[in-house]
Amino acid sequence: MLESTRVTVSTREQLLRSAARLFREQGFHGTSVAEIASAAGITKSSLYHHFASKQALLGEILEDTVSRATPAVEAIAAADLPAAERLREAARCHVVELIHDQDKVACFVEEGRYLAPELREVFVAKRDRYEQSFRRILADGVRSGELRPVSVGLASLAVLGMCNSVVHWYQSSGPLSVETVAEEFADLAVKSLLREQPSGGAEPGGRSLVGSSASGTVPA
């Protein structure tokens, strides 16, 4: 590390980024190797010097994603905190990571199913391990009575499905900050499962002064 911050990126990483963006926009099968190479500023043939196949490109995008996200949620799941707080933090972390590298995560969520059988097996195992952290938190919360006695399997899929959907509409150029979205979604996840509301004491049917809390409209 002789240089302070590297702004240039290796051709290899540039190819991964271009591929992730195009796979997200057009789908894995809707994107040609030539397009990826062109977006990275080289020819199709040169791409094959860096990656053995289009499949290998997708595989590495998914690997990048899961290897970065898994340690973070596993640490949260293992923390010495009430389940509701761990759930909030895990959901928040999930959304933040998702937006941080939106193209690659979108590939993880949407295009992972197009991996060839051999690679897909590994992918599914790693995805399951990631999701296991959420199931663990929910199971803890249900066992302790902190959370409602829901089906842990269903509720985990619901929370993850809700959070993952952010990848389809969030635009960093839009009015909503990463933190706003992450905290709102984490809040929805926790409140949907909490046994007791730490209520302010307002009566049912009471009025609210607020019509819509967040500032802007949400892009389609």
Added chain:
Amino acid sequence: MLESTRVTVSTREQLLRSAARLFREQGFHGTSVAEIASAAGITKSSLYHHFASKQALLGEILEDTVSRATPAVEAIAAADLPAAERLREAARCHVVELIHDQDKVACFVEEGRYLAPELREVFVAKRDRYEQSFRRILADGVRSGELRPVSVGLASLAVLGMCNSVVHWYQSSGPLSVETVAEEFADLAVKSLLREQPSGGAEPGGRSLVGSSASGTVPA
């Protein structure tokens, strides 16, 4: 209607069903016209007698879906009921319809973005109109104070994202009934947004006898 129940299906409808199944499994761009025709028991050329293009096939799948689902949720949104009850019913209805024609709805959720620009404009407008029913219910609930003062835009996307995710993992051959999933998800949606929990009075930190309420494990 001289015959009681038609078990045979027109070639045209058979093509739509085959296309929806294959688009769902392999993606729009990952499916060839020849595969669709073959799955319906005819040749590629014969398919072009029924549909002008692969795009037209996708367009009609989406049209089928939206034209069946929209009236149902619009009736619910307009009903003279508390917002929380309308939300529960709309979410339940959404999940039931989604599972009822899972292949076509999966195309609606996942493959609609691959429509050619002209057709996509119509598609997006119809999808927005569908989602508008959810926003309307949520806005009513927030205005009346029945629901928490959340951002209606964000919360609608959260609820729909959560419900739509069912399309990715539900298997009718699995242990979970349509009704179980629909009611659990509707419950999560309502509880995430309700201002006051109609609580049974258990104390926070209390114990539950139930580890996991639904019967079986959930498929990956």
Added chain:
DNA sequence: GTCTATAAACGGATAGAC
């Protein structure tokens, strides 16, 4: 590490016979 050239297969779509 990048290029030009090319292989070999597959894609959507059409022509025209029956």
Added chain:
DNA sequence: GTCTATCCGTTTATAGAC
């Protein structure tokens, strides 16, 4: 309505020069 045969552009991937 379905077929066989075909057009022709595009696809993934490779060979081999620089």
